[in-house]
Amino acid sequence: xxxxxxxxxxxxxxxxxxxxxxxxxxxxxxxxxxxxxxxxxxxxxxxxxxxxxxxxxxxxxxxxxxxxxxxxxxxxxxxxxxxxx
Numbered sequence: 001x002x003x004x005x006x007x008x009x010x011x012x013x014x015x016x017x018x019x020x021x022x023x024x025x026x027x028x029x030x031x032x033x034x035x036x037x038x039x040x041x042x043x044x045x046x047x048x049x050x051x052x053x054x055x056x057x058x059x060x061x062x063x064x065x066x067x068x069x070x071x072x073x074x075x076x077x078x079x080x081x082x083x084x085x
Contacts, residue, residue, distance in 0.1 A: 002056065003051065003053065003055045004050060004051030004052055004059075004064065005053045005063065005064060006064055006065050007064055008065065010065065011051055011064075011065025011066055012085075013070060013083065013084060013085065014029060014085065015030055015031050016031070016036070016081055016084065017029060018030070030081065032082060032083060032084045033081065034081050035080050036080075036081070037078055038073075038077070038078065039076065040077065041076040043076050043077065043078075044060070045073050045076065046073060047060050047072070048072055049069060049071040049073065050066040050068075051063055051065055051066040051070055058070065058071060058079075068083065069082060069083070070083045
């Protein structure tokens with residue numbers, strides 16, 4: 001899982017999955033432009049989201065490993081992925 005703690009290989013993303021997978025398990029990756037439910041009414045519409053310092057999570061604060069952002073809140077629940085590499 002990606003992590004924005006440092007600007008290194010862990011901050012790299014290849015795409016998005018709808019759930020967690022075990023290491024070595026086959027996955028389906030989704031890319032830029034995909035819309036997904038991410039929250040239960042806690043997002044600020046229009047806010048950019050960045051890789052969090054916690055593996056696999058997003059945050060509304062810029063991190064060392066992600067100064068650009070990877071998603072944008074569409075409404076209080078849904079996001080659109082804006083980056084996949």
